Amino acid sequence: MERHHRIDYIEFTVTDMAAAKRFYGAAFGWEFTDYGGSYAGIKGAGGGPEAGGLALAGHVAPGGPLVILYSDDLDASRAAVEAAGGTVTDEPFDFPGGRRFHFADPSGNVLAVWTGTG
Numbered sequence: 001m002e003r004h005h006r007i008d009y010i011e012f013t014v015t016d017m018a019a020a021k022r023f024y025g026a027a028f029g030w031e032f033t034d035y036g037g038s039y040a041g042i043k044g045a046g047g048g049p050e051a052g053g054l055a056l057a058g059h060v061a062p063g064g065p066l067v068i069l070y071s072d073d074l075d076a077s078r079a080a081v082e083a084a085g086g087t088v089t090d091e092p093f094d095f096p097g098g099r100r101f102h103f104a105d106p107s108g109n110v111l112a113v114w115t116g117t118g
Contacts, residue, residue, distance in 0.1 A: 005077070008070035009114070010052040020054050035096060066102075067111050074099055074115040081113070 014020035021040060024030040033041040038056040045051070055066075071077040074092060081103045082088065089110060090102035100114035 003070050004072045005069055005113075007067055009050065009068040011055050011066040011068065011112075012052065013057050013064070013066070014054050015057050017054060017056050024054075068100070069111065069113045071113045071115050074101070074113065077113045078103075 017040060021032055031043040033043060035041060040054045041050040042052040043050060078088060078101055085106050086103045088101055088103050092099050092101040098114050098116045100112050102110055102112045104110050
């Protein structure tokens, strides 16, 4: 299945990491991979890739879930976003596992695009 520009990951902004992990674990059986105190990846079902993450408020902007698209070519995706009328809100940055940038669409919805390290 083609992965380029598909929704790939969703981050939830939380105010209390431990409470959020307890809640989602109890309510839905989610398990987590901790990446320090400000981020926890949501493990994929049946051992699959991470499906999302919990980001401690202050680590990312509040405002609901952050939808993240995957890109085979981050620079080309950034250029396409701008050419289509989007505004890059966070320049490309490195994180464990890859690079990403955030953008706002013409309606003000903020999304992110990421690519892997290899």
